[in-house]
Structure formats: C-alpha cells, structure tokens
Amino acid sequence: MELAIFYLFASIAIVAALGMVVLRNAVHSALSLAVVFVALAALYVLLNAPFIAAAQVMIYAGAILILFVFVIMLLSPRVDQGAGALKWQRPLAALCGLVFAVELAIVAASALLPTERGPFTPERLAEIGDVQAVGALLFTDFLLPFEITSLLLLVAMVGVIVLAKKR
Amino acid sequence: MSLSVPDLNLRIIAPVLIVAISALVVLLGELVTSSAQKRGLGYASLVGLLAAGGAAMGLWDAHAVAFREMVRADNFGVFLTLTILAGAVLCILLSFDFTRAHRIETGEYYALILFSVTGMLLMVTAADLIIIFLALELLSLPLYILAAFKREDERSLEAGLKYFLLGAFSSAFFLYGIALVYGATGTTNLARIAASAPSEMLLIGAGLLLVGFAFKVALVPFHWWTPDVYEGAPTTITAFMSVAVKAAAFGAFLRAFLVALPALAMDWRVVLAIIAVLTMTLGNVAALLQANIKRMLAYSSIAHAGYILIALVAMGGAGVSAALFYLLAYTLTNLGAFGAVIALGEGERERLNVSDYGGLARMQPLLAAMLTVFMLSLAGFPPFAGFVGKFLIFGAAVQNGWAWLAVVGVLNSLVSVYFYLRPVVAMYMSEPVEGWGAPRVAPLVALALVLALIGVIALGVFPAPAIALAAGGLGR
Numbered sequence: 164m165e166l167a168i169f170y171l172f173a174s175i176a177i178v179a180a181l182g183m184v185v186l187r188n189a190v191h192s193a194l195s196l197a198v199v200f201v202a203l204a205a206l207y208v209l210l211n212a213p214f215i216a217a218a219q220v221m222i223y224a225g226a227i228l229i230l231f232v233f234v235i236m237l238l239s240p241r242v243d244q245g246a247g248a249l250k251w252q253r254p255l256a257a258l259c260g261l262v263f264a265v266e267l268a269i270v271a272a273s274a275l276l277p278t279e280r281g282p283f284t285p286e287r288l289a290e291i292g293d294v295q296a297v298g299a300l301l302f303t304d305f306l307l308p309f310e311i312t313s314l315l316l317l318v319a320m321v322g323v324i325v326l327a328k329k330r
Numbered sequence: 331m332s333l334s335v336p337d338l339n340l341r342i343i344a345p346v347l348i349v350a351i352s353a354l355v356v357l358l359g360e361l362v363t364s365s366a367q368k369r370g371l372g373y374a375s376l377v378g379l380l381a382a383g384g385a386a387m388g389l390w391d392a393h394a395v396a397f398r399e400m401v402r403a404d405n406f407g408v409f410l411t412l413t414i415l416a417g418a419v420l421c422i423l424l425s426f427d428f429t430r431a432h433r434i435e436t437g438e439y440y441a442l443i444l445f446s447v448t449g450m451l452l453m454v455t456a457a458d459l460i461i462i463f464l465a466l467e468l469l470s471l472p473l474y475i476l477a478a479f480k481r482e483d484e485r486s487l488e489a490g491l492k493y494f495l496l497g498a499f500s501s502a503f504f505l506y507g508i509a510l511v512y513g514a515t516g517t518t519n520l521a522r523i524a525a526s527a528p529s530e531m532l533l534i535g536a537g538l539l540l541v542g543f544a545f546k547v548a549l550v551p552f553h554w555w556t557p558d559v560y561e562g563a564p565t566t567i568t569a570f571m572s573v574a575v576k577a578a579a580f581g582a583f584l585r586a587f588l589v590a591l592p593a594l595a596m597d598w599r600v601v602l603a604i605i606a607v608l609t610m611t612l613g614n615v616a617a618l619l620q621a622n623i624k625r626m627l628a629y630s631s632i633a634h635a636g637y638i639l640i641a642l643v644a645m646g647g648a649g650v651s652a653a654l655f656y657l658l659a660y661t662l663t664n665l666g667a668f669g670a671v672i673a674l675g676e677g678e679r680e681r682l683n684v685s686d687y688g689g690l691a692r693m694q695p696l697l698a699a700m701l702t703v704f705m706l707s708l709a710g711f712p713p714f715a716g717f718v719g720k721f722l723i724f725g726a727a728v729q730n731g732w733a734w735l736a737v738v739g740v741l742n743s744l745v746s747v748y749f750y751l752r753p754v755v756a757m758y759m760s761e762p763v764e765g766w767g768a769p770r771v772a773p774l775v776a777l778a779l780v781l782a783l784i785g786v787i788a789l790g791v792f793p794a795p796a797i798a799l800a801a802g803g804l805g806r
Contacts (some may be wrong), residue, residue, distance in 0.1 A: 190590060317445075318471045
C-alpha cells in the first residue's frame with residue numbers, strides 16, 4: 164500500500180517536473196512546478212516527516228510559487244523566448260543529462276545504501292513530536308548553520324535594497 | 331525533552347565573529363554617517379579585519395573542534411584565514427579613493443565585503459559539508475551584489491546578473507552532491523565521510539561537489555562567467571574576487587577532497603589532472619588574445635587556478651603546503667597588479683587597454699616598476715613570490731609521480747610570459763598615448779601597493795618561514 168502511494172506521487176512529480184521544463188507558457192510551467200512541490204510534500208508524509216511536508220507546501224507551493232507567478236505577470240515574457248540562442252548546446256546538454264541519468268540508474272541498481280537508520284524512528288517521533296524534533300536539532304546540532312542562515316538572509320535583504328532603491 | 335547544547339567554543343570562530351560583527355557595525359554606521367564621513371566606515375572595516383587577524387593568530391596550533399565538529403581550528407585554516415584577511419585589507423585600502431571616484435562610496439559597499447569575508451573565513455574552518463555550503467553562499471551572495479554595484483553601468487549590472495544566475499546554478503549542483511554524499515554515507519561530517527565505505531553513490535556525489543568547487547575557482551569547463559564578470563565588476567571588487575574567493579574555495583576544496591574523499595583518490599586524481607591541463611592551457615592561450623587588461627587578468631586567474639589544482643592532484647603534505655603558499659603569493663601579487671591598474675585610473679576613467687600603458691615608465695617610473703614586478707611575479711620569474719609558488723607546486727607534482735603534469739605547467743608558464751610582459755613592454759618601449767595626464771596616486775593606494783610589493787619580494791627572497799607555516803597543518 165505504502166509502496167503504491169509512493170509510486171503514484173513519485174510518477175506525478177516526475178511528469179510534472181518534465182512538464183515544467185517542456186511547457187512553452189511560463190504560467191503553465193509555474194503551475195507544473197506547484198504540482199511537483201505538492202507531490203514531494205506527499206512523499207515527505209510517507210517518510211514520517213509531516214512537519215517538513217507542511218513546510219514544503221507553505222513555503223514552496225505557497226510563498227515561492229506565488230512570487231514566481233507575480234514575476235511572470237509583471238514581466239509578461241513572450242512565449243518561446245530565446246530558444247534559438249541555445250541551438251548547438253541542446254544535443255550536448257541532452258547527452259550530458261543522459262550520461263548522468265545512466266550513472267544515477269547504476270547507483271540505484273547497485274543499492275548500496277546504508278541500512279542504518281537515524282535516531283528518529285516513527286515511534287520516537289510519536290513520543291517527542293515531529294516539530295519538537297526539528298526545533299531541538301536546529302538549536303543543538305545545527306546551531307551554527309542556523310545562525311549562518313540568519314546572516315545569509317540579512318545579506319540578501321541588504322542586497323535587494325542596495326540594488327533596487329532610488330539614488 | 332531535554333536539550334544538550336553543543337560545545338559553544340566561540341574562540342574557534344572568533345575571527346569569523348569579529349568580521350561578522352564589524353560588518354553589522356558598518357551597516358548600522360551607514361545610517362548615522364553623512365556622505366563625507368563614509369571614509370570612516372572603511373577605516374572601521376580595516377580595524378575589524380586587523381582584529382580578526384589577531385584573533386586568528388591566537389588560534390595557531392589550537393587544533394580544536396567546536397559546534398559538534400562542524401568547525402575545526404587547524405593551522406591550515408589559520409593560514410588561509412590570514413591570507414584572506416590580508417587580501418581583504420589590501421582591497422579596502424584600494425577602495426577608499428576608487429569608490430569616491432566612481433560614486434559608489436557607501437557603507438553597504440564595505441559591509442558587503444565584510445559579509446563576504448565572513449563566509450570565506452567560515453569556509454576555510456568548516457569541517458562539515460553543511461557549513462561549507464552555507465559559507466559558500468555567504469561569500470557569494472555579497473559578491474553578486476558588489477559585482478552589480480555600479481548600477482548606472484550596464485556592464486556592471488550584466489556582471490552581477492550573470493554571476494548570480496550561474497552561481498545559483500552551480501550551488502544547486504553542489505547541494506545535490508551533498509545530498510548524494512549524505513545518502514551514501516549517512517553523514518555530512520568530513521572525517522566521518524572518510525571513515526565510511528566508498529560506493530558508486532559517493533563517487534557521483536563527489537563529482538557534483540567538484541562541479542560546485544570548479545565553478546567558484548573558475549576551472550575549465552566551468553569558467554565561462556569569469557571574463558565577463560571580472561571585466562564588468564568594479565575593479566576593486568574584481569581584485570578582491572580574483573584572490574579571496576580562490577583562497578576560500580580552494581581551502582574548502584582541498585579539505586573536502588583530502589580529508590573526506592582520500593579513498594576515492596584513484597578516481598578523482600585523474601579527472602582533476604585532466605581539468606588542470608585544460609584550465610592552464612585555455613586560460614593562458616585565451617589571455618594571449620586579450621587587449622583589455624581586466625579580461626587578460628581574468629584569464630590569467632583561470633590559468634592560476636589550474637596551477638593550484640596541480641597541487642591538489644599531487645596530494646600529500648608537499649601538495650597542501652605548496653597550494654597554501656601559492657594562494658598567499660597569488661593573493662599579494664594579483665592584488666598588487668590590480669592595485670596598479672586602479673592607481674593608474676583618472677577619475678572614472680581607467681586604463682583598460684594595454685595600449686593605454688604606453689610611456690608610463692617616463693611619467694611614473696615607480697608605479698611602472700611596481701607593475702613590472704607584479705607581472706613578473708605572476709609569470710613566475712625569480713626572485714619574486716610567484717616563482718617560489720610555482721617551484722613548490724611543480725616540485726610537489728614531480729615528487730608524487732606527476733612529472734608530466736609539472737611539464738605541462740612549466741610549458742604553460744612560458745606561454746604566459748608573453749602576455750604578462752605586454753603592458754610592461756608598452757610602459758617602457760612605447761610613446762605616451764594622447765588624452766592621459768600623469769596619474770596621481772592616492773596615499774592609501776600607494777600604501778596598499780607598497781605592502782603588496784614588500785610581500786611579493788619578501789616571499790620570493792625569504793620563502794622559508796612562510797613555507798614552514800604552510801606545511802602540514804591540515805587537521806583530520
């Protein structure tokens with residue numbers, strides 16, 4: 164049952180991701196991307212990570228995608244823009260992509276993934292709570308990365324203001 | 331549930347903290363200073379950088395880890411920290427009059443440089459792929475903005491946009507690499523990755539990490555952005571990018587591959603050797619064809635990344651210390667060369683074409699002599715720092731059985747002599763060009779040039795102390 168649901172959402176994600184790249188209309192691409200995000204959120208739920216799933220829907224499918232659509236509306240790019248400039252790169256890109264896909268397939272087939280599981284089993288998560296587990300990790304093991312991220316966001320903000328403000 | 335707070339050993343990250351705090355102080359200082367007082371923010375940045383340098387020296391021989399082994403203080407990191415700080419100090423000295431002449435003198439300019447330095451220092455002390463990734467972003471993001479800082483200049487905007495888009499793309503590769511490495515080993519800690527069994531997935535992860543690093547240090551075929559970005563960005567920022575980013579990214583590159591992935595060395599050494607040959611050759615040959623001095627130095631920086639890569643291929647203590655020495659020598663030399671270009675500017679005009687350098691030896695004999703020294707050092711002439719750097723790198727390669735790679739490197743150095751000497755020949759042999767007055771060099775720019783010159787000559791004549799400091803400091 165779990166496997167069936169996994170394959171369902173995984174194939175939805177792959178089809179939508181392809182659609183995002185292939186579709187000519189930017190708005191259609193953005194909507195396909197939304198489908199990818201939601202399908203990924205479903206996969207996170209299957210992995211016993213409901214908090215990550217909720218964050219995925221809120222942040223990616225919600226905030227970031229809205230931003231994309233806004234930008235698309237404001238700039239209203241012409242359909243099929245700039246495709247001609249990439250003529251000779253296309254076969255090369257396809258080849259590189261194919262090689263990479265084959266490599267990944269070999270890795271997946273060899274299935275040498277570590278079987279050891281982390282400390283957060285479903286039972287343990289049920290006991291301490293999912294959000295609590297993420298929060299505790301952020302303030303203990305990942306304290307330094309967490310603080311660096313705050314600096315990173317500050318720099319991004321300063322940068323946007325510097326580049327966009329009137330002079 | 332109880333929380334166990336990690337070991338908050340702030341001393342280990344003291345240089346990072348000091349630079350981050352001075353960045354915040356400068357950012358706030360922007361609010362309370364009038365446009366005539368912006369110079370003070372530059373001085374404040376210098377104080378912060380020098381204080382961080384003092385704190386870094388206190389970490390020599392500390393050999394400690396902190397924050398659940400996310401950062402590590404070893405002599406390798408301290409050496410690169412000091413190299414990056416030296417580069418940043420020289421860049422800020424060059425910036426005072428440049429930013430005024432180009433009307434980009436704001437607090438944010440200095441604050442963004444300091445934020446970028448924060449990321450660089452974190453990158454060379456990181457012992458975990460997550461920190462390396464975040465540091466990479468923290469050092470890049472301010473540079474994207476600084477590259478586009480001259481907003482009325484279309485080239486500058488193009489440089490910023492190009493750097494940002496391609497940089498974001500390469501970060502995605504890097505992140506995917508981290509994900510695969512984590513999938514293969516169950517950890518992002520460099521030492522623990524080394525302890526786990528190698529697998530195909532780890533190999534693909536390592537390949538993607540390589541793409542991320544190769545983009546940042548501009549290795550062929552991930553170098554396409556370099557000439558355009560280096561040409562478009564304000565010259566002080568180009569100078570800073572060309573040296574400090576290389577020092578930081580190569581620091582993490584060496585650490586990641588030598589500490590975490592020695593088990594795969596058989597595989598990546600061959601790949602890196604091929605990339606090194608391509609990078610050196612393409613960089614030097616393309617530099618031959620450039621008339622614009624910023625583009626020429628951009629291609630030259632690609633070529634130098636190729637030389638440093640030889641040290642990584644050579645591995646071992648000799649390779650690591652050669653890479654560290656080379657990064658220090660390259661930092662001082664390249665900043666000196668860019669500093670001379672900046673010193674020769676007139677208001678907003680810069681001498682960008684090689685022909686603009688005609689007859690300078692008569693008008694500015696001292697400056698011309700300095701630029702000559704920097705160019706000779708870049709080309710690898712004794713008795714300057716660049717020669718000792720190349721000598722160490724090629725020596726390490728021969729020692730570890732990569733003699734053919736050293737031969738390719740030497741041949742490339744010969745090619746490079748031609749384009750490095752072109753501005754020198756113009757200065758001494760050509761007639762002065764019309765429309766340029768005699769350049770007036772600002773005192774702080776002169777100070778930066780003299781400091782770089784002393785460094786280049788001292789490292790070339792008495793290299794032993796620096797070589798000793800660079801040796802054997804990589805903690806595992």
